[in-house]
Amino acid sequence: MNDHIHQWGEQFPVLPMSFWELPPPPPGLFDLDETFSSEKARLAQIINKCTEEDLEFYVRKCGDILGVTSKLPKGQQDAKHILEHIFFQVVEFRKLNQEAH
Numbered sequence: 001m002n003d004h005i006h007q008w009g010e011q012f013p014v015l016p017m018s019f020w021e022l023p024p025p026p027p028g029l030f031d032l033d034e035t036f037s038s039e040k041a042r043l044a045q046i047i048n049k050c051t052e053e054d055l056e057f058y059v060r061k062c063g064d065i066l067g068v069t070s071k072l073p074k075g076q077q078d079a080k081h082i083l084e085h086i087f088f089q090v091v092e093f094r095k096l097n098q099e100a101h
Helices: 002-011 032-036 039-049 052-065 079-100
Strands: none
Touching: 039 052, 052 079
16 A cells, blocks of 8 residues: 555655745735724824824814714815814804703
């Protein structure tokens, strides 16, 4: 029986398996902090990253975090419209609170 196995190995060479190495994912592909952090933590992270020159980016990112951007039409998802939406929400909230008192 060993002769049969020995013959089989001679007829069909056994090659070592070769594995392809995958490149590492790009660093910005996924952000675990953004995925698992609370709104407050994500807002604090954005505040720490931004300067006055980043105001447009800051407002847009906050709009995304707070879910405001998704409520606006595609052509109106800039900082001005995000702030306008938040302003009107605050005004409506204040009106409701004044009527309740």
